[in-house]
Amino acid sequence: MAGMTDLRERAEELLQTLAGEGARLREDQWTAIHALVAERRRALVVQRTGWGKSAVYFLATALLREQGAGPTVIVSPLLALMRNQIDAATRAGIVAVTVNSANLDEWEQTYADIAAGEVDVLLVSPERLNNPDFRDRVLPSLTASAGMLVVDEAHCVSDWGHDFRPDYRRLRNLIAELPAGIPVLATTATANDRVVTDVTEQLGLQSGQPLVLRGSLDRSSLRLAVVDIKSPAERLGWLASRLDALPGAGIVYTLTVQAAEEVAEFLRSRGFAVRAYTGKTEAEERLDAEGDLLANRVKALVATSALGMGFDKPDLGFVVHLGAPSSPVAYYQQIGRAGRALDRAEVILLPGQEDREIWAYFASLAFPPEPLVRQTLAALSDHPISTASLETRVDLSRTRLEMLLKVLDSDGAAKRVKGGWIGTGAEWVYDAERHQRIAAARKAEQQAMLDYQSTAECRLVFLRRQLDDQDSTPCGRCDVCSGAVWSADVSAEVAAAAAEQLQEPGVEIAPRKMWPSGMKELGVPLSGRLKAGELAEPGRAVGRLSDIGWGTRLRELLAGPDQPVPADLLDAVVRVLKGWNWAERPVGVVGIGSRTRPGQLEHLARRIAEIGRLPLLGTIEPVGERPARAENSAQRLAAVWPALGPAPAVEGPILLVDDVVDSGWTMTVAARALREAGASAVLPLALAQAG
Template sequence: MTTTELPDTALRERAEEVLRTLAGPRARLRDDQWTAIHALVVQRRRALVVQRTGWGKSAVYFVATALLRASGAGPTVIVSPLLALMRNQIDAAGRAGVQAVTVNSANTGDWEATYAAIDAGEVDVLLVSPERLNNPDFRDRVLPRLTASAGLLVVDEAHCVSDWGHDFRPDYRRLRALISELPPGIPVLATTATANDRVVRDVTEQLGLASGTPLVLRGSLDRESLRLSVVRLPTPAQRLGWLAAHLAELPGAGIVYTLTIAAAEEVAEFLRERGFPVASYTGRTEPEQRLAAEADLLANRVKALVATSALGMGFDKPDLGFVVHLGAPSSPVAYYQQIGRAGRAVERAEVVLLPGAEDRDIWAYFASLAFPPEPLVRRTLEVLSERQLSTAAIETRVDLSRTRLEMLLKVLDSDGAVKRVKGGWVSTGQPWVYDAERHRRIATAREAEQRAMLAYLDTSECRLVYLRRQLDDENAEPCGRCDTCTGTVWSPSVDPEAQAAAQERISRPGVPVPPRKQWPSGMAELAVPASGRIAAGELADEGRVIGRLSDIGWGTRLRELVTGDDVPVPPDVLDACVKVLAGWSWATRPVGVVGIGSRTRPHQLAHLARRIAEIGRLPLLGVAEPVGPRPEPSANSAQRLAGVWDGFAIPDLADVGGPVLLVDDVIDSGWTATVVARLLRRAGAPAVLPFALALAA
């Protein structure tokens, strides 16, 4: 008798044995865990499990895998979004006696051995990212064998399949085709901790789970350990000072979330200056540094990771003692997902939100990266109908940023309109409909979520009840733990010394700007004779700006200046320029100043260049004036370069004799400074040092 032929009572006993190897001798299956396992193992059904972080969703698929493998089923394929999550899952599988492996970009040298082990039946679980499913080699060589022999398919963090969710990832959309190709009787499990009714419906539809009447298990989203609070402070310095003053009081080790990469790095640096062992963790953090940071937090070697949403799904630390947000996420659903990392195995975990006035500007920026309008989508399909093109080559023909273009291509791929092949993308010729109504409804839903997040800040009801209702977890009782339930709030007072230190840190000007070193691919298509590496004799040197437009301190001030009226640069900003220039350790001091002319704020730019020349006692050598037609606003690197390639006339630099300081207001893509620096170098400047008020990134 195989495992799956055992009576239900005996099968549950066997499942409990597997669970105890995974979670310890006192572990027992929850009733809903057993319901899901029984549906997968005995009934071979499709199921969607929506349960809070720490409930034990991974136990469902690892126990089911052990039972299915014991009855002769093929390996389980788990589609998982993050390497960090895969690492945790492999460790957990090992504890359950399940042999798990992964195929990802970090272990390419192991792929052949992994494929051989799968073919030999030595692998119980294969973890892959959704992106890997459409890698041409993996898709054509490995995936057919897996779909033919798989015993169970698991889609982890399944809310990512829905563009109604808070973390939509277009690669997940391909899973519907994969599920449709599974042999009859192969069970499918989708899991997530954060999905409201709308997302549940969409996940079920997008994954094709509705076939055969799926089992949907949704549990309470209550978290008995969380103490939710909001502390409202008017300035960035006060919020950062409050964090520095109270971080030591927060229990254990935890996470400090910020909305931007720049803020995460800036906050981490400040806290380290204050003596706290912390590390930053963002989408810009190198993989090996991420691993080290995760390990340090797990081992309590750091007080906190200062992170963006890059540290959201997949980080498993049951005793995480606190989550602090410097800035509010744009939706209650995203907020609940992030705070759900805390307090899974401790009696008390502090959750503190310190919102900022700049939060809405940041939300608006991310909202601008939504699905492109129909004309740009049609243009993409048109250029791919002519011949196969790489992503970089498409950029020369379609004015979308690399991030938005890649997202669009993945959606078109999952919808069957284009196909990824080695070396690029091709059109399939299949008809495709732009669902404008769906995109409009999603945008409306996003705006409603933002309003709901703002309402959370001011609510007088239980904060956890409010969040649970946003996830359609109705009939929740007040938690009795949050600041509104208890009337106990964190003091908004800020230690004067900590606030002064925070103010000094965020007011400290000066950010290095590395030069562009490579021309975009395919510029010949745009009649620009540039390719490959930029010649050494035409390169700009490393530049400087006062700050980034996204900085906690200087960001708001600089945004107001460079997007407002054409007014002279005010004294406080000129003082910051002086500090940046005084701290610039250049090998050779510049011998003169060249300004970059502006069509939008010519007086401001002229004033800036003149004052810097006067303060530095340097000659103003002239202005690189815009010439020709004004370039159309563009989104991607190739189009931006084309727009400025023949766009400037430089002053005469006869016998300049030394480096030139090149002055602008904002460095965005960097191509204006790169092109003008190239012209100045060709005209005789031995070096060009770009300086601007702000960096857009």
């Protein structure tokens, strides 16, 4: 008991250097620290955002280091999270470093400092664990000498998170290789019973009677509400009308990158200091945007889920969702950013009718069916092959193929090496039952989000039950409990301004400039860079299928029957043409034929020619049987290459018209044919751009 008392007193001293004078450990924090330091056990801590999970592993690290243990290895998913963790460690007097793609020039010194025992904490991403150089050069000695392993945001290990970070799966093997007596801590803020069980199994934490600590998910500061507004323009207008009334600075979440950029642009036009933050935002710009929000220099960041785990602003005043995430787990993860150190924070959901289509798109990126997995395994040998070359042999998009390869790697059937991927020859079993279970679970989670929007019970109780927190005490704060409902009324002027921006047609279609690698294997005699005389010019489309404004209208048209293009879309095409500052006016129109909507495409090309008083010079018609739908770039080009008929003889700049530009290869091949047939320039024009 004396030893326990001394250990706790020392932990409390260290805590005060981290959190300030007077700080005291929560009982569950002490329970976890004692299990890790005194008993060298394995533990899973599931506690709400802001509870102090990082304090557990930093204090345990300090205590273990004082006992002579090696450095702690923290597997962390995001650079933003690593930056916050390093800052917190420094406050506690802990030397923390990271190895990531943003600090290449520091790697050698970091490795030397680790070898010299001068590093207390090394933070790495799960992907780094399978970087060939790090895996072969650093990881063996690090595994042998580590004092503790921490898996942060451990829900990414579970079924729920495989598509997000499949490299988390390999942690099971890493943990199995740790010497006896090395404590392991997994932490997360969002896990229901299913995820807890799955994380425990996936990480191999069952051995040694792991400690599982789960706390209440209640957050006394959160005021949850749902505002049902049908129109995207009205939702955006509502946000612009209410943003000033929301407390402090906060986050506006959207479901897509395009939506985040559109919303941020409109709010800026209304005089608000906001910035967009997405997976496409450069790392340096992300850091700058985070700093602006932390310092309250902006009213909000308009963000995708790229801003989530690890971002720590205790006084974040609000979280608004324009569009519902696909699961209560994801939703709670994001709203948990708000109100950690406040008495009141507003959490508002504005669901959209298009949410289900977006959920369906992301669901389509799930684990591939068995035939495609077997095809991938068959394409691997003991000679390294690049992901790009694999695309010519396996029809999977780059994202899905990379995810599959990582899963096969973590399961021992494939291995990443310098130069690409090799097969190991190890037997691999396709777990169809598990993938069916994942799909069913996701459907149930989506239905739960729909039910949340219309529930007549306390919203916090609803969310907590979805996360298997059985406390059914009403919060007394949400719109259902309090009756304090946000009005759905929108200023006509602001709604009109939002509609005007969202309905402004015209997005650029960037031309393809490089052929995919390895096309000769698919019987296509193309390679390298397109020649200057083959290139299309930058083109235009009315809008993207993912746009808040034109997206829904375009999706409806393209999902419908073969019919003439409606007047509103023809008007939009005319507006696009009027605003197109081409170097030389086109002298004629050429259409691209269609097997599914020939009447619509013929009508579109003809009307453009009539409106522009240009000759309709012909159509590049599809030939042969309709090719099967392909996923990746190489396979799509291979399908297009033999499927387009000859181009008409032309001269001068030509307007090339199609309905949708998806991969861009139809436009690229057709433009190449027109250039070879005499066109001095080809200007692609489409109703819609996918993505």
